[in-house]
Amino acid sequence: MVVRALPFVGDDAVLVTAVRAGNRAAIAALYDRYEAHVMRTLVRVLGADRELADIHHDVFVRALGSIDELRDPGALRAWLTSIAIFTARTCILRRSRRFWLRLLPWYEVPEVEAPLPNSEVTEALRATYTILDGLPVDERIAFALRFVGGMELTEVAEACGVSLATIKRRLSRAEAHFTEQAREHPALSDWLEGSARWGAPKKR
Numbered sequence: 001m002v003v004r005a006l007p008f009v010g011d012d013a014v015l016v017t018a019v020r021a022g023n024r025a026a027i028a029a030l031y032d033r034y035e036a037h038v039m040r041t042l043v044r045v046l047g048a049d050r051e052l053a054d055i056h057h058d059v060f061v062r063a064l065g066s067i068d069e070l071r072d073p074g075a076l077r078a079w080l081t082s083i084a085i086f087t088a089r090t091c092i093l094r095r096s097r098r099f100w101l102r103l104l105p106w107y108e109v110p111e112v113e114a115p116l117p118n119s120e121v122t123e124a125l126r127a128t129y130t131i132l133d134g135l136p137v138d139e140r141i142a143f144a145l146r147f148v149g150g151m152e153l154t155e156v157a158e159a160c161g162v163s164l165a166t167i168k169r170r171l172s173r174a175e176a177h178f179t180e181q182a183r184e185h186p187a188l189s190d191w192l193e194g195s196a197r198w199g200a201p202k203k204r
Contacts, residue, residue: 016073019064031060034080041084044149045141046091047129055091059084081159085141092137127187134181135174142167143174 008015008029015033018026038059042052049055062083070079128148132140138160145156157167182188 011074012076013073016067016070016076019067027064030063030076034077035060037077038080038084041081041145041149042088045085045088045144047125047132051091055087059087062087078158082161085145085159089137089141092140123187124191127182127185128178131178131181131185131188132174135177139170139174139177142170143178146171 008018008023008025010018010026015026015030019030035056039052039056042049042055042059046052046055059080063080066083070076072079132143135143141160142156145151145159146153151159153164153167153171156171157164160167179192182192
């Protein structure tokens with residue numbers, strides 16, 4: 001007879017309490033519940049990076065090592081998002097400007113609920129992250145979360161641990177840099193012109 005452990009049942013607050021108590025089923029459940037969300041967050045910030053798997057692992061190591069610092073157990077998802085962003089930020093700053101962005105073909109990135117893009121989309125993604133590589137790290141993160149990840153302004157501010165006004169300033173600078181560079185890039189210029197947000201103003 002094979003005895004299997006019962007799956008962990010409970011909301012995030014219950015889950016955090018059990019993790020703090022060293023419950024192995026709860027620790028496994030925390031990973032199962034949020035591993036895809038953490039990976040999506042990392043991909044949005046870093047693009048198709050060769051070290052994604054290691055960085056993803058580091059996020060959970062950091063989270064488990066500092067779980068006692070989480071003041072509101074019900075805010076586990078937002079807290080993990082912040083740790084993912086902090087870990088990605090640390091990774092970017094650790095690398096030299098020349099080597100930090102090492103892209104794989106997009107289809108080799110761990111699955112994050114996205115279908116295989118065609119070659120034009122893949123090239124546009126590469127171009128986008130190459131342009132973002134020229135931004136200061138905090139502006140890059142804000143841009144990626146807002147315009148790649150589709151997060152609301154308040155969510156971006158909370159995830160980055162800064163005020164809404166600060167995020168707006170970062171996004172303003174990042175948008176200006178991105179649109180200037182994207183208009184000169186063959187893979188992005190046509191898409192940019194057709195964008196409701198970044199397309200050139202129509203002549204009257």
